[in-house]
Amino acid sequence: MLEKKKQPSLAQLLENKLPKHLLSTLPHVADFVGDIGIVEIPSKLERYKNVIGEAILQTNKNLQTVLAKAGAVSGPYRLREFTAIGGVPKTETVHSEYGCRFHVDVARAYFSPRLSHEHDRIASLVQEGESVVDLFAGVGPFAVMIAKRRQTARVYAVDINPEAIALLKKNIRLNRVYGKVHPILGDARQVVSSRLADVADRVIMNLPETAIEFVDAGCRALKPEGGILHFYSFTTASHSLENIKNVFVEAVEKNGRKVDQFLYCRSVRETAPHEHQVVLDARIL
Ligand SMILES: C[S@@+](CC[C@H](N)C(=O)[O-])C[C@H]1O[C@@H](n2cnc3c(N)ncnc32)[C@H](O)[C@@H]1O
Numbered sequence: 155m156l157e158k159k160k161q162p163s164l165a166q167l168l169e170n171k172l173p174k175h176l177l178s179t180l181p182h183v184a185d186f187v188g189d190i191g192i193v194e195i196p197s198k199l200e201r202y203k204n205v206i207g208e209a210i211l212q213t214n215k216n217l218q219t220v221l222a223k224a225g226a227v228s229g230p231y232r233l234r235e236f237t238a239i240g241g242v243p244k245t246e247t248v249h250s251e252y253g254c255r256f257h258v259d260v261a262r263a264y265f266s267p268r269l270s271h272e273h274d275r276i277a278s279l280v281q282e283g284e285s286v287v288d289l290f291a292g293v294g295p296f297a298v299m300i301a302k303r304r305q306t307a308r309v310y311a312v313d314i315n316p317e318a319i320a321l322l323k324k325n326i327r328l329n330r331v332y333g334k335v336h337p338i339l340g341d342a343r344q345v346v347s348s349r350l351a352d353v354a355d356r357v358i359m360n361l362p363e364t365a366i367e368f369v370d371a372g373c374r375a376l377k378p379e380g381g382i383l384h385f386y387s388f389t390t391a392s393h394s395l396e397n398i399k400n401v402f403v404e405a406v407e408k409n410g411r412k413v414d415q416f417l418y419c420r421s422v423r424e425t426a427p428h429e430h431q432v433v434l435d436a437r438i439l
Contacts, residue, residue, distance in 0.1 A: 188247030207240025
């Protein structure tokens with residue numbers, strides 16, 4: 155019987171191209187977005203990044219492109235810069251998660267494959283007939299997944315980034331959820347006050363850095379009888395989940411509403427050592 159040839163590892167591919175002592179510091183692919191692999195190149199490997207990128211392509215046959223992170227996520231659109239270090243120099247791809255496909259451009263609209271379980275969790279909570287407002291929708295991973303799973307749910311998907319809304323429109327077509335997801339370009343607060351007051355059974359607020367500043371818009375979008383808010387934030391060593399719950403309760407009360415019950419409060423993912431993105435699911439009256 156013919157023995158299958160074993161794939162060389164990244165370190166094996168690079169053993170003659172990098173100083174030996176650096177081989178143990180080689181990065182793993184941090185994120186797979188469609189056929190793009192995203193890596194974080196440690197500063198001491200910076201000058202070798204292109205050979206590393208090409209070697210990563212050889213060890214991951216499904217990848218077309220390797221991008222290196224070239225900065226932190228920043229700005230109102232929550233974007234980061236990338237440098238192409240292997241394969242086709244592109245930032246656009248199609249990413250699949252939980253039976254949905256998403257046009258993504260990692261340099262022009264926020265998308266993280268690390269949130270896929272959260273997209274799935276929220277979509278599975280939505281009931282038929284619900285009206286959902288996604289205040290910070292990005293390219294639509296929550297909105298499209300909800301619409302794909304629930305025939306009679308209606309989702310209003312708001313984002314301030316025109317590129318995100320353009321990709322969301324493509325994703326509505328790609329996933330055949332026309333008429334069920336309503337893309338709206340604009341600032342969440344302004345859109346709620348002009349078009350989406352009192353409409354929602356459920357509001358998704360995935361802008362963890364500053365969601366607390368939009369609790370007024372979240373409360374206003376909910377139906378007068380109340381509903382569910384999915385509120386995202388970050389915990390740090392000095393800002394615990396309990397702190398976040400307290401600040402959230404205060405903000406809700408300031409807007410004339412009340413937290414009836416926290417249904418679920420958990421870490422969604424680790425974002426740095428001792429830092430987590432967390433979610434609070436709260437029933438609001
Ligand atoms: C962290 S991303 C989340 C995207 C999406 N929910 C997801 O899970 O991939 C936050 C999004 O909020 C958008 N955003 C930031 N400020 C906004 C505002 N004032 N009104 C509406 N959208 C905003 C950004 O453009 C970005 O796409």
